[in-house]
Amino acid sequence: MAAAMELRCWGGDWGLPSVHTESLIVLVPLSHVCKNTAIASTAVPELLCGETAVQEPTHILNFLRKQRFNADYELTARQGADTMAYIALLEEKLRPALLHTFWVDAENYTNLTRPWFASRSPFPLNFLVPSHHANTALSRILLTKGEAPLHRISEVEGKIYSDAKECLNLLSYRLGTADYFFGNSPTSLDAFVFGFVAPLHKARLPSGPLQSHLRLLDNLTRFCDTVLSVYFSPSPPVQETVDANLQKLTQLVNKESNLIEKVLLPSFPLLCMSLLYLAGSVSY
Template sequence: MTYARFTGAPLKVHKVTNPWQSPSGTLPALRTGHGEVISVPHKIITHLRKEKYNADYDLSARQGADTLAFMSLLEEKLLPVLIHTFWVDTKNYVEVTRKWYAEAMPFPLNFFLPGRMQRQFMERLQLLCGEHGPENEEELEKELYQEARECLTLLSQRLGSQKFFFGDAPASLDAYVFGYLALLLQAKLPSGKLQAHLRGLHNLCAYCTHILSLYFPWDGAEGPPPRQTPVGPETEEEPYRRRNQVLSVLAGLAAMVGYALLSGIVSIQRTTPARAPGTRSLSMAEEDEEE
């Protein structure tokens, strides 16, 4: 989103909280003018560049190399701690992350999707730190946070007093850095060791605030622009919306029935009714009378 705003790419944004409403079943997703659906963020940026929306058009070869180096540094040093902060740290996950998704997602997705996402992020963290064993988890955490603080300090020194990393115009590195830092800066975390270090780097804080006010002005106290009634091709989403509503209701009913059966609230028993003495003869007599 930040990269698209930097380049002025004419996107029509549809904010959804249900992955089923995405044309690819995952978020984010971009549907191109030719009907192609792209879901991987770096492939979305590649597509925008092919469409002549290139934030790095004016960069020199040296600046392009610096961009790749800093992106690699962020992914290696900062990303693992961000995953740990939001998805592994128990207090942050329970009080912030899971709460966010549970309140935003429709029933019954809010019951199982946050947990599934947590498992996926924990698997990704294990891949990023694959050489470390589980026996030194505390030592690993201490090392990760130390490297992340050094990474933030290096970013602060590289930015200096500039508006953006390469001068007065934003580039892809700015979108990348902002994507990592904005959430960490804005979230109200009960356990915010790295957040406290970031807030002590005043130029990075001012940098994030500047991008928010300039490129996301309605995401603050002001409301978003009034939503227009969709016309033309936009109406194609209506059948999918109805389908998703029906699927959500059916899934909700199935979840409630399953919970009732598993918890013992409802039970199904098959019994053979006992026959009192003389029942058979009485039944035969009634049949004879009816005949």
């Protein structure tokens, strides 16, 4: 009997099973065979299968391929090469713009991303996890796109959004009128495209120039909706009206967390080690 599998990942919202790109990538082939556990951590997704623990989407998909849990083993050599090329394109052209959209754009970060991740993290990590992701995102963008003479984020924004729109156009052209990129069921390429595009499609972004461009590409948005309807149960509708007091509380938390992040972030690794030590010292 095959060992039961459990996937640890960030939880869902916006009509998605997870708001986290890497988690979405591995959820597609696991939608009907795996128990999902929402967890606040930077080391997700993590697939547990018996005594085996696998992290990172590429490693997890390779593990699943060996278990024959996706359709990649039916691909031709040419289709396999195309898969690798398009995944590399996503990483190079689309990921920097997604990182900027969710983690660097001040309006989106303040009103959507930070409150969401803070509300799903325990104290005191609720003040530290969002800023950790934001700093990592900014560093990654500048490291990969901030070539001389482009040294500041304001100088690379135009380039990364131009590249992202070009990437979306190429994906739209490659998909055409088909439901999936290869054949009649999702492969690794479908999983990666869904993981990258679905959050951009479904998130309620206050500032969304890239989202506006995506909505012009009907086949890509239809692709995301198809994967959601076929492989994931419909999510209950999200309440649109937010209580005014809750809005004021969110604004207050955002204001106070700026100060707390500046104080606590430098000691974040030591704090995490202390919390883990204390948790291991408690007996029940």
